[in-house]
Amino acid sequence: MHNLLLSASVFAIVATSTALPALSQTPPATEPAPQPTDQPTAPTQAPSETPATGSPSLERSPAAMPAGEETAEAATGQQTDQGNRAPRPQPEIGADWPFWGGDAQATRYSPLDQITRDNVDQLERAFIYRTGDMPTGSAEGKYAAETTPLKIGDQLVMCSAKNILIAIDAATGEENWRYDPQVSNDAIPYSASCRGVSAYTAPGLPDDAQCKTRVIEGTLDARLIAVDLRTGQPCADFGENGQVDLWQNIGEKVPGWYAVTAPPAIVRGVVVTGAQVKDGQAEDAPSGVIRGFDAVTGAFLWAWDLGRPGEHGQPPEGETYTRGTPNMWTTATADEKLGLVYLPMGNSSVDYYGSNRSELENQWATGLVALNALTGEPVWDFQTVYNDVWDYDLGSQATLLDFPTGEGETTPAILLPSKQGDIYILDRATGEPLTPVGEIETPQDPSVEPDYISDVQPTSEWHTLRKDELVEKDMWGFTPIDQLWCRIQFRRAGYQGFYTPPTADQRWIQYPGYNGGSDWGSVAVDTDRNIIVANYNDVPNYNRLIPREEADEMGLRPINEQPQGGEAGENADVGGAEGAGDPQAGAPYAIDVNAGWRNDVTGVPCTRPPYGGIRAIDLNTGETLWDTPIGTARRNGPFGIPSMLPFKIGTPNNGGSVVTAGGLIFIAAATDNLFRAIDIETGETVWQDVLPAGGQANPISYEVDGQQYVLIAATGHHFMETPIGDYIIAYRLPE
């Protein structure tokens, strides 16, 4: 009966202050006050830079230029730096949707109010645009575009699943231009995703200059690409013909191991990007290094390689950035005023085994890290898991807000959702929590590495989306027989509640699973009504560590040891779940994840619905205003047969929401392919439309000629098992 042990009474709540061991290593960066001469700027670093080993088109990088040219570059570089490094006013949200997260604060809150609960039922499709980017060949079963466009001026700009940059007319959907960087299928890591692009207007360039405003994306094959917003032509001044190769200093180039899927953050003219390092391959994996590049020249400015504290240049010749370190695959948040960039860090490359990790990896993994965006020096860190062996990467973009701290006072704050469902609010200058953070004692045994598992873990005492621990009666199925089978599995598995340690001799239940809580869709914050809108998953994973010998017999091999274009035996992850047979080379165990804990025969989940919900939270108090399942059963059923049932069941969901001043939440995300409007006051769905493919993307709202539009990409998601499409669909009221 040990599964019932961890009742709330067992949780020892420790004082808030002890929960923050990693805080404030360096003084608060209220005044980063960058001096260009102090910075390791690209030109002075350039001589040590080794040419890219990769793509032929990038061989002649600026670094490889002759000395004479380099000096000239240095001079102009310095000049541009001085022009760009001061904080600048950021584009406003309203008619435009200028940032991936809506506004510079990433609130996903649009001040538009033309569409309201009273007229939303009249919404009609304004246009459907099709990107034309659909999977072919080996990309089949790997598409999850997760597209969210920007809207700037009269254009929408976006990237497709395989990084084709596209601009269309925001009112008609007519294509203005496209630029195809020709990403090959073998560059697809787990999914072909390009969540978005970033735009930057260079203050130092004349208004009519090429790339005055440029669109910047990171690609699956690890390039930064900059094109002119007006024409789509590559920016001649950026890197080598509009490209910077991110494979530089990463090591052996293995396509698909190191890929960018999120839009970069741009702070004071510095483009900051991490990359997705494909999970669970090997301890000797590409580095999780975060790098800053000049937004105008593409020149390398700094690196934050957590394995080399204090060093921000490129590694010495013949070396690489520290291998296997925690990476940031999701979207960072730029803080133009403080000159910081907030990085939601993931875990080390091998997620489910930690004893071989360095102390530095343990220190920085699965935390929100504030970096000085001008130097790459960490300013503060807030860790959400100690010694993470559950793949609880921080997936959500953090949101900047002014948090009410009583008597009309507010503090510049940052809101951080986690996959465990905890919502933290931190002082963004110092990282100090503004809401109570507690510590719970967590189960220790059995574990394959008892010395590594932390005795305690932090939790938010202000708000969590996490539900009660599982009990046997939560097991589900379609008949008593499959339900019984799940109950037997529940009793046989190791489960001691939240943070049950991984085991090899038996399955263990991880709840919540790695899909969240909150994932990359992030939360929306209505800053007028002071309401946080959070959609979330509520699904366990059913896992087992696989001893190395058994993994070898299964043919599990890391990506760099697989035959070119081949896959790792029958456990290859084409269309499969992340972690469903990941080799974790270097560790004594591979990992097998049954994501969502599905019955192996029927495919029906072993736990009862709902599997996902959406919740409104009072920003002033942290209290739940309403909470309701999201997603109907229409597309779900046993053996993959759609039940056609129109009832709300609460499906897994992936993708976020947009909240409008009209009092509506627009969200798709669920696996029922419905795009819906929810009344923010009541949680009631007041309008919905059937999408032609899965809506696993963040919607946006914008205005053209006085008309409000709402837009969603119906591009589908292989892991969420929704139909793949290439549709960009805009809605508006009849004229």
Added chain:
Amino acid sequence: MANHRADTLRLRGSDHLRGGGWWIFAIILAIVLSLFGLALFVGGVWLIFLGGSWYYALAGAGLLMTAWLLITSPGDALPVYGLVWMATVIWAFWEVGTDWWAQVPRLVAPTVVLVLILPTAIALGSRSKR
């Protein structure tokens, strides 16, 4: 389908054929129920040994008994299964209340079985009384 066929046969007014149709149906039903019952009983005993719910073993035993009675004494199959079904409903509401999605695996299949047993047992039961 079986009901439809039975109605057609009844129109012909042949008692013998009507009973034969129900007998074939009863045998098929009894085989299916005994398979389900066996799975529930064996799995349910395993679950008891794992420290879990006793419901499945008991329900499995009830289904096995119902299947046996359908062949040997059809008139008694209905009251016995009726008890199993009522106990199932009480247990289901005790476990999860009005969480209707959680009731799907608990109530749907047992109620379908009730719907199948009801006319079979009545038809065969009344025939055997004559």
